[in-house]
Amino acid sequence: MLRKDLRLELRSGESTLALLALSMLVLVVLVFALDAARVRSFDVAAGALWVAMVFSGMLGANRALLAERDNGAIRGLLLSPLDPGTLYAAKLAAALIFMVVAEVGAVILMVLFFNLEFDASIARLAPILALGAIGFSALATLLSAITGRTRGGDMLLPILAVPIFVPALIAGVKASAAALSGVPLDSMGQWLKIMVAFDVLFVTAGYLLFEHVVGED
């Protein structure tokens, strides 16, 4: 399933290009709006990075399930012996891969636009961004299975996903700002615990609930 999703993506390249373009757009707008290149601010850089991540994550999760709506392929999957939980895991993995690719691009752009250095603080961002990507992909994959069945579902996804993601988003921004300013990871335990709890909650909920939300009625 994952191999098929990646093959479709490599063939079209639509999602990856759109995610990178969106990340770049968000960062450029925020850099100019906040005059951030002149005023070196870790808080603003972390905030901008997470805004780019959330937008690209929504696009990635939507795209991962969109291919299954063409020709009703999702029905073919539901009729097959495939366990719906496995289907969720495959879709989550695809969304996660797209989001990680977008994150790598967004981090490079953030360093360039916000006048930061490629040093150990960037490496410290990796586990924080990974936790954020897992949590947001898990949430957005579950929600896009619901919104994809409704007219205007693309519009509905951010309305549902962003408010639910707020606790992990706050924790991610705070932890990222701390990491960029040189604070070691063990001093941000409280933020990381919130993110881990969010990930566990939504990966489990997605795995258990997916068959109920992706069906036809």
Next chain:
Amino acid sequence: MSAPVVETHSLAKTYGLTPVLREVELRLMPGAGAFVIGGNGAGKSTLLRILAGLEAPSDGYALVFGQNTRKLAARYRRRIGVMAHQSFLYPNLTARENLEFYGELYSLADPRTSAEMWLERVGLADVADSRERTFSRGMEQRLSAARAMLSEPALLLLDEPFASLDHEGVEIIASLIRGAVEHGASVIATAHAILEIEGVDFAAYEISRGRLQPHLHKEEGRRGGRIRSLLGR
């Protein structure tokens, strides 16, 4: 005596306030076939979707292989092949890749060989490496038939299998249905009018305003509502 492959009891489906199926009673024994004939919106596709487990009935129940279709375990889903109005195929995958993907989903021993064999059977071997999105509606229908029959299921649910097909396509699908029946599969196929396939003796039902009843063909009515197949050769 063997148990029926399909059995429905007082099956009903309502969308909002509109009843689509009412009190449907259907029984299909292993190796038997049934044509369900009806006009647009008569409830044919809804009936097949319920039997496939894609939709829940509003009232009554449907059993397939003795299992309620609301909770069909993977080992029972594996034994059902469905051909619907939508092809369930991926436009950006080639015909071969589509069949290989479904072959892997159904854990076939050799998905590649199975895909090639079925592409040959539906007359698409020459375009095996063309993307599905380049196919005509008729070619898509044939590939969809190959997808549905790839795992050689014990029950085939075919929703208007001859729609959009030219004469050659009709011959191919008719021959596949005949082959499936000869191998002991049970088949339910829907259509707007009576379908008659050489060598296949299916029971015929008519569905009208959601009610299913035996169809009495003009000439065949004397034989208790069964039709003899004529189409194909």
